[in-house]
Amino acid sequence: MSEQKKNRIRPLRVSPTGKDPLEVWVVGINHETAPIELREKLAFPSGELGDLATRIIASTGAEEVVVLSTCNRVEILATGSQKLELAGPLTEFLSGEAAMRTADLNDHRYVYRGRDALKHLFRVASSLDSMVVGESQILGQLKEQFRIAADHDNVGSLLRRCFEHSFRVAKRVRNETEVATKAVSISSAAVDLARRIFDDLSGKTVMLIGAGQMAELAAKHFMGAGVRNLIVTNRSFDRGVELARRFDGTSVPFDRYQEYLPMVDIVLGSVAADGAILEREAIAPVLRGRRGRPMFLIDLGVPRNFDPTINQVDGCYLYDIDSLASVAQDHRAERAKEAAKAEVIIHEESDSFWEMLHGNDITPTIVALRGKLEGIRTSELDRAKTVLRRMDPEDREAMEAMTQAIVNKILHIPFSVLKDLAREQDAGGASEAKDFVHHLFELEMLYEDKSKGG
Incomplete structure (x- = not known):
């Protein structure tokens, strides 16, 4: 114009309603902008996300808030008056939670607002912003964490419309492109890493620490790769038994799993924990029991499940979630053409939804x-x-x-x-x-x- x-x-212009228009904001960090050492400081359990969003609203001036916390990203999606700059207050809130200087977090954060915030949300929902492009877990996580915020009355009409449309965009991307034709996930990337370490997995014994969705997917891919000896341990013993039975494996008590480590070639950790559940001191007796055979550990936890210094022990090879980057890059290369098609859809949808969002108001x-x-x-x-x-x-x-x-x-x-x-x-x-x-x-x-x- x-x-x-x-x-x-x-x-x-006048404003008879006395209420300013709202702006959409995204402030966060992910696997591309921040190392796991920082991400794990801001990893929030699902059970805390509702109260966390309530505190953000109370302390920043935001009107609606959804917190997204996964192994590869922590983001605050918020709305606030267009007269209010929210990037600073939201960043200060995150830095306070991580007990770090705001200036240090600024080096790793990203900020989106308005149309760009919508586009980012649509890319996240469609798994185009994931470490493993095309993985399906992120959409489920997005829906669940949106539901938590809504249940705590932290979502109004604007964020609700944005999230619900992001779910429809993700469905369109999956229907109109082949970006997710091959079942991929962080768990499948971890199994691909194990296959790079061992040419043949058929004679290897794998232990899964944790029995959640990530462990379940890992079990499926390990069995598909030829693994026949699977051990599962979980805080909920019944859940561990259930997962082990599905894959003809063995379940062991969580408080005794270290006794079984000497017979394990690959250990995959994916439990929610405040700190390491396997310390370096526990590894020495395990390696003696293995009589010189190396042990490989894959840590998918955020915060990390295994003490990072375990990697300094001879005969022990530890990979954390950021170590999957090279495997993820291969997946990204395979899907480059389809991802490009998906990006076109994202661009179309973000523009049309933006115009609809504000155009509907004038219709x-x-x-x-x-x-x-x-x-x-x-x-x-x-x-x-x-x-x-x-x-x-x-x-x-x-x-x-x-x-x-x-x-x-x-x-x-x-x-x-x-x-x-x-x-x-x-x-x-x-x-x-x-x-x-x-x-x-x-x-x-x-x-x-x-x-x-x-």
Whole structure:
């Protein structure tokens, strides 16, 4: 829109509702911007995410908040007044949780707002921003952590619409591209790493520490790679037994799993823990029991399950989740063409949703304004019906067409201005102009939150 047109309307704006338009923000870190040593300081258990979002709202000025915390990312998705800069307060909150200087976190964080924040959310939901492109776990995690925030009343109509649309975008990406045709995940990448270490896994014994979704996927891929000896240990013994039975494995008590380590070639850890559950001191007797055979440990935990210094012990080879980067890069290369198709979809969806998000707000105004002027037109024609009856039918049709054309010409500029403002990155102009038009023409319109059911 031209500056001349902007200057014509901006002096007229008022805000009768007294409420500023909202802006969408994303502040976070992920596997590409921060090492695991930092990510594990900000790894929040699912059970804490609802209360965490409540505290963020109370301390930052944000109006809606969803916290996303996975092994590869920690993000705050928030909305707040367009007059409020949220990147600083949200970063300060995260740095406080990590007990680190805000300046240090600034070196690793990313910030998105407005249309860019929507695009980022859609990329995350579609697993285009994942370490392993095409993995399916992130969408489930996104849905679950959104539900937690909603259950704690931390989500309003704007974030709800954004998240629900991100789920639809992810479905479209999976239906229209082959980015996820081959079952991939962090767990499958871990098994691929094990296959690089051992040419043949058929004679190896694997222990899974943890029995959650990540461990279950790992078990599936290990068995598919030829592993026949599987040991499962889990804090919930029954859950460990259930997982082991599904794959014809053995379950051992969590408090005694270290007794079985000497017979294990590959150990995969994926439990939620505040700190390491396997310390370096426990490894020496294990290696003596293995009589010189090396042991490989793959740590998928965030925070990490295994003491990082274990890697310094001779005969022990430890890989954490960031070690999967090379394997993930191979997956990314395989999916480059399909990922490019998916990026086109993301671009289309973020643009169309942005325009819909703000364009929908002006559509009732456009309809109401046209209805107001059309009512005036028909009313005046009705008042002149005595004169019109004396006119020939062709002349009456010409009069009808002429008055319709007058209304259309009057509406052309205000409609153009409203639509242009709705497409701008700063959508506040559309809201202010809409309010002004309603008061100027005394339009009647029912305001309602369409995101809520009846």
